Amino acid sequence: MKKTIVPALLALALVLSGCINTKSDVSEDTATDGVSNGDKPVIEILSMSSNETDVNIVRDQLTRNGFDVELNLQPDYGSFTAQKDAGNFDVAVSSWTTVTGNPDYAVRALFKSDGANSIMADEEIDELIDLASTQAPEEHAATYQELEQLLVLDRAYIAPLYISYKTQGFNKDVLKEDSVRLSKSRALAWEPIDFVDESKRESDPFIVSQAISSLTSLDPIKGNDGSINQLNTNMYVRLVNLTDDDELTAEASLSHAFAIAEGNSDYYFVLRDDINFAAIEEDQAIDTGERVGADDVVFSLDRASNPDSVPDHRTYSLHEHIDSTEVVTDIATLESAVTAADDTTVLEALEAELDTDIAELVEEKMDADNAAGKYQVVKMTTTEPFPQVLNYLAHQSAGIVSKKQVERINTYDVESYDVNTDVAYGDQNTVTEGSSYDNHLYASGPYILSKKNDYEATFLKNPAYMADTENAAKISNVTVRFIADPDSTLSALRNGEIHLYYGIPETKYDVVEEDSKLALQSMESNGVSYMLFNTEGREVAESEELRKAVLYSIDQEEFINYYQGNKIKAVSTVSPLVDTGNELVADPAKVEEFLANYQNSKE
């Protein structure tokens, strides 16, 4: 019997293998990967585990193009930074959001030799960055195009992944749909937000979520990250604001109007007289009676542009271009200065925006009375012509703080500051419930932080912020709920626990859209994800060929596919701000060529 079985089975196998496709049948053309000689180069990807999906896509693409990939996933930002500082990576998955909406900010800190977040040094790139910063928007597009070409396509210091959309979902049964703004760069402004049922303005809080509960610092210049950007934006007023599509505006800011003098180095701001600082007393927000005036502006900008004004100054690189700030008391100064835009004088330009013409400039802020024509004007001078400085002034780190209050709290010596004994203005411990609670904040913005714990932070309306104007905050209480996990946040939004969730995951848009009580707002953001190449001690640091092989392995289409079309192609961090016309196209043939060059150079 067995004699017949074996041939029969063999025949069956033959038939089987004849009519099915085996792997090598279908993949003959892709079977030859770029590396013919030598070992596969090993690429170690460092990332936070929250970027797991991006890492997986990159890992897959690199593996397909003939690399061996090792993963170094770290659970949180702290351990990620530690690994990055220790240099334990070939590429680090990073992201950057240009919160000021200007291209200089998108490159200066990251790629200039002395940039705060930079790990590279390339003279040509430094020159291009400096050149572009002095140019007006019409001219700088070409410079940024050149910069991108050099930085990414020619020298491959970074490998771009995608631009994200900025998306927020909110409960339209609770919030008035047209009162919720979504701005490209600016953090969410709370003051225009209103309830559908206006009678609840006083009684109910507006509840918004935030992922990070540990606040870096409530002193504007001491922080620039996701933990405080939204909070400080709503707690401190600035000289200018950005509109939803990143145009500069004086609306809802401390100034009635601003003007740029000829030469792009002198900037004039005429201040409002209807904002007072608020403080917290016995859990209530009170009007301190102290007006937000020119002396506070001068004080705030001086300390922003002085690296030694506070310990842990985290935003100096944004404000280093400010040379000096002063109060203008002589109206003749305004009459003699000519604006950069046309031949009108600064005075005329400013008055064009005012209800009452400027009759007198006052030194003392309490003397100002706009209705009577008594104004305060501040003049700021930059170290070099730098029109983009206004974008930096719109950033939360240029928020105006109280000179009196900050000087009263910051009595320590900056040189010998000890974090354990000295209390700095804006220290989160002073607003955290418990024994260390001692709220010393003076808020110039529409809201003031009353108290926080690990679960939520409570903000109260500043009663003396542009009271009786349309810019006054509508809702009296704002609660910021700290929820770290995106899926939990989405659940909280859907079950009504929170009213607004900023940053809905791309793969969850349909869930929000299908929910009848939720509305989804979405626009292109300034956030770019990219991979940063190591510049020290690794093969990728030495070999441009190897870096370019990695660069051209990246297929951005696949990212867009994964995120269900909700990502945009990018070339560099400038991409969302300036249309440079560059594009990164994945090219396995180039990868093969670069890898071969790399292998040859090693031998």
Added chain:
Amino acid sequence: MTLNKEMNKTTNNRLLKMSSEYKQASFTTIISFLLTLVLALNSFGFGTQAAKPAVLAVTIAYAAFTVLQLWITRRIRHDVLTADTLQKSTRRFGWVLLLSGLTANFFMVSFAFNLIKTKKTPEYVFAVYMVMVQLFIVAVSALNLFKPYVADLFPLGMLVLLSVAFFYLIVLVLMARFVDEHAADKRLIWIAIPLILTAATGNLFALLLSVSLLLKIRRQKQPGISQWNLIWTKITRNTTAMLGMFFIVFVFAISVSSYLTFDYDLAIANNFAVLLQPPSLAYPLGTDDFGRDMFSRIVFGARISLIVGVLSTAIPFIVGGMLGALSGYYGRRTDNVIMRLLDILYAVPGILLAIAIIAAFGANTVNLIIALSVGAIPTYARTMRANVLMVSNLEYVDSARALGSGDMEILFKHIVPNSLAPMIVKATLTIGGAVIATSSLSYLGLGVEPHIPEWGNILKIGSTYLESHSYLAIFPGLAIIALVLSFNFLGDGLRDALDPKMD
């Protein structure tokens, strides 16, 4: 009158309880009915408001067999109550029920084999399960035919699996014919040897069967029943334990044969053309958010779950067992030092210790195994110590000592082998826990790397699509539940079989 009725009822209940066939028959009826219900629910697409013809056909087949099963159950009941044994004609229906194998109703096939044969030796039961495992593997592997392409070794692998399956069928017939309770035909030794070789495909029932067969052939002339045979007779009569064992062996065998019949690329390479596809023939369990085939991922994930589960039980078994044995045998200071140190280790919560170890040394499979092992050492040491304390007071240990045996000889030759039974039971029960711990850690991002198919990893992705693509979470979840439950069933069966008090 009423009393009489009551008495009758009690007697009937006792009679029915005594009949293993009746017990299994009602169990199978209930399970089949539930399966039919699940299928019926799935056969109607609520989204499209239309029936799905394929699922509907399967549902009808299941329903038909369930009705047949119900009828047979009633017949068995009648037989048992009237004649105390099953009629030959009732047993013949087992052959009809065998057809339910075409619908992959494992429970019914198992029952059918049970029904067909009056006297069931462990060898017969092993052979039945061996054949079923093999057929399941062939069927599951064959599903790959619907894929765009199959692994290079697939035709060869299928040939091997099919021929082994055919060989097993022959073995099953031989077992039914030539093996009885006490003796086996001597010529069967020529079957036993190739059978051991086929166990290389991962079908551990083949190994069990051949060992059992060899032992039986060797003991031919000696009177009485061997310990091995006694234990396995008890286990094979325990339906739930066999159910558990079947699934464990199946998972093990599919992990082994997946080296031949499954393509690893389908499980880890992203395919953006087929993101989040619902289950279909090409992708029997659908695809995940990277377009990877869930079916392949779960099959490959079984490998890691089993390896980590078994190794992270074996390490504390050996280390803890040694420490416990030394501690129990030498007593006094040795005991105090070892056990107090282990108490300190015991005071640290196991999962916390695992998280700390992984956070310190990085997330990979080796660290995962070590992390899960360390925390389990004290409980094994305690179990072993208690057994050794008890056994070392027995007379035969004293006599060994009187005969001049050394400490090590007494400990490892006389005491430890007689203290192992509770350890084995404990180990079986904790493998399930280890599988869950592995999956939990992976779910938290602390286990193996995220793209590696591991059940916890798969479940993690599924959890984010719970609402829109629930199958991504349901299938890995079911796999974890089934494996853990199987180990628990087997552990319970082993405990019953190894416990002398249950005799």
